Amino acid sequence: MTPEEETARRRTALRALLTKPLLTVENDADRLALVRQHIAELRDWLTRETGWRLLADAETARLFKTVPDGDDATRPARGRAGEPFGRHRYVVLCLALAVLERADAQTTLGRLAEGVLNSAAEPELDFAFTLDSRAERADLVAVVRMLLEWGVLRRVAGDEDAYLSATGDVLYDVRRHVMATLLVTARGPSTIGATSFEERLAQLVAEPVADTESLRNQAIRRRLTRRLLEDPVVYYDDLDEAERAYLVSQRHAIVRRVEEATGLVAEIRAEGIAMVDPDDELTDVRMPEQRTDGHVTLLVAEHLSTRSAQDGVALEELRAFVRQAATKHASFWRKGVTDPGAEDGLLAVALEKLTALRLVEVREERVHGLPAIARYALDTPVIRGQ
Missing domain, CATH: 1.10.10 (Arc Repressor Mutant, subunit A)
Structure with a gap:
């Protein structure tokens, strides 16, 4: 294999991780194999340029991406029909994961539903949830289908549509090693002493403060690279003074490294930078669209x-x-x-x-x-x- 072909394969592996940060052998066998072939180079580049961790084994590859802005509501989880998850469905997802963490190696959709109902009824939660209506059952089914897509669950028998119409049940394998990779935090939740939701969330994602100029520059470079990889456009006005100054002085080097590693092409304007994908793959929203x-x-x-x-x-x-x-x-x-x-x-x-x-x-x-x-x-x- 020529060096050019090897570079192209490594670029394809990185693009696969950026598109889908959790790869499983059942759903992504070829891409998982490609990531494992280039795991050392990928891990080195991601650690140096973004600070993101990459873990891979025979069954999964997990890129622990962190979002540039925790308040960004433009990239919600979506159901099979493309509908965005609302607050109610997100809570059901969290409760389902909590139930599965304590579940046996196999479970049914009915038992999962019962566990979610019991958790929702806890006095301190104050979350109204029943399965009396088809809409609420649809929320649970949407959550389960997302867990199937992630590889947390593996369907053994049955179909969710039968449960949705109250005519049957579904049997699943619970894959704990996949579920253990879902949480992306800067520190363990059990180490946080704050009580309010906002404070706990802030502490979960807060990164250590660099105490030397070299480490501060490294942190800035990583933040900028993450934004170039994750955001459709990076506007200078959205950056703080230190980030803006660093990007202006190091723009060529940062952009070149991203282009070489991913195949993205920089569109640079006076107001900011957009990394454009000629293959139209690394995007959640396409435009123009038919x-x-x-x-x-x-x-x-x-x-x-x-x-x-x-x-x-x-x-x-x-x-x-x-x-x-x-x-x-x-x-x-x-x-x-x-x-x-x-x-x-x-x-x-x-x-x-x-x-x-x-x-x-x-x-x-x-x-x-x-x-x-x-x-x-x-x-x-x-x-x-x-």
């Missing part, structure tokens, strides 16, 4: 790119814009887009995508374009030749 929602999002982005970012655009004005677009493109879009109130749902999906891509911000009933949205502005077309 079909109705993708077209609406592109039209809204184009509209906002021509407006003042400081003043923004009122949501009501955008609703009117989407209504007009729906009438104009009704023959190409899905059915119902011209129904009364349909513009609300279309606009909500578009703004969710644009916010996740760091192209807009919604503040006080107005939408403000961020600098990167300028790439969607259209100039007056010029016809050359015949």
Whole structure:
């Protein structure tokens, strides 16, 4: 194998981990094998450039990624149909994991449901949860299917749809060694003395404070590299003074190392940096995208790119814009887009995508374009030749 081919395979392994930080032999056999072949180089690069830990064995590979911003709500867990997890479903997920931690090597969906019900009924939790309605059973099934995707559970017999319709049960193997890799914290939860949720969460992810200039620079470089890998756009205005100064002085070196390791390409503008994936793989939200929602999002982005970012655009004005677009493109879009109130749902999906891509911000009933949205502005077309 040539050095170029070896570099390409190592890059593919790193991209696999960035796309899916938990690989299992059942769901990702080829990618897991590739990661294990290059484990030493991958671990060295990740430790040096990001500070993320990487563990791998014959059955799993786990990259312990940390998010740049714990308050970022644009990347929720999603169900099979793409619906985002809400607070209720997240609580069910946490309770299910707590039940599975104490479960036998095998369990059923019915027993898991009973354990979640008992945990939800604890007086100090104050969480209303029953299985009387199909919607609440659907929350539990969505959680179980996510655990199956992660590899925490392995289906032995049965199907979740039967449980959802109250006509059957499902048997699972509980894979504790996979479950043990899920929690990503800077310190053990049992070592935290704070009592409020906000304080406990802050202490869980707080990193040690560097006490030398060399270690401080290392910490800054790691934070910047994480943001370049995880965030759609890194704006200079979002960085603190030390981070901004370091990125300005070391931009070429940091960007080059990320490009060489991942195959991403830097798009550098006066306002910040975006790492673009030519293969369109390392992203949660794609743009442009086909079909109705993708077209609406592109039209809204184009509209906002021509407006003042400081003043923004009122949501009501955008609703009117989407209504007009729906009438104009009704023959190409899905059915119902011209129904009364349909513009609300279309606009909500578009703004969710644009916010996740760091192209807009919604503040006080107005939408403000961020600098990167300028790439969607259209100039007056010029016809050359015949």
